[in-house]
Amino acid sequence: MTMSTNPMDLSGKIALVTGAGRGIGLAIAETLARAGADIAVAEFHTDTGQAAVAHIEALGRRAAFFETDVRTSASVEAMTAAVVAHFGHIDILVNNAGIVKNIAAEESSDDDWLNTINVNLNGVFWCCRAVGQHMLARGSGVIVNIASMSGIIVNKPQPQAAYNVSKAGVIMMTKSLAAEWSGRGIRVNAVSPGYIGTELTKVGLSKAEWSSVWLENTPQGRIGEPADVANAVWYLASDAASFATGSNLVIDGGYTAW
Secondary structure, X not given: OOOOOOOOOOOOOEEEEEOOOOHHHHXXXXXXXXXXXXXXXXXXXXXXXXXXXXXXXXXXXXXXXXXXXXXXXXXXXHHHHHHHHXXXXXXXXXXXXXXXXXXXXXXXXXXXHHHHHHHHHHHHHHHHHHHHHHHHHHOOEXXXXXXXXXXXXXXXXXXXXXXXXXXXXXXXXXXXXXHHXXXXXXXXXXXXXXXXXXXXXXXXXXXXXXXXXXXXXXXXXXXXXXXXXXXXXXXXXXXXXXXXXXXXXEEOOOHHHO
């Protein structure tokens, strides 16, 4: 078989993307599919998950939907086993599922805090652990975690302590797992988006007192597109990034430069 000379060619690869039903997750799934990968869509919402599968299949790639609640390790473990049974193996894991709730810290309930931490931080670990065990047994694999610039700065003017903490945890988790697993054939990196035009930022963009601050503090003067993040994930998931592990690639239009 003739091997591609393009290090970003993902032909023959199986990519598992959580939260792939919409927004950044869907853009990542589409981008990896266009690069040649077949896609396992791990999604909490059946309607968007199945729609994502149809979208990927229309691009000429194989795709399958796996209903998943990343908040519970049992659901993640069952999903991982189902993906392996369906596709045979997993080459790439992209942990994208995430939520945010803009609420003052002193007004946050236990559920507000725990739900954010369970989806954004614990869920990433459950997926890394379950898929990581499979990758370690194979001796190869790539994991890309979607963190956020909120993991290295505090956003303004909106309050979101739980989100910020969860994303800081993802960045440190990425470094820790890279240190543990890089010698065993697995690369682990993170992508930290700035303000991207998705459902998560829709509310903020509708508030002039928020969006004006966001744009004024972004040197490029614009909100990013899901494709901006997806292309960064593609790079890290590919052989073009073969010497990158434990890194956090910030895609924020320069926001954290000021």
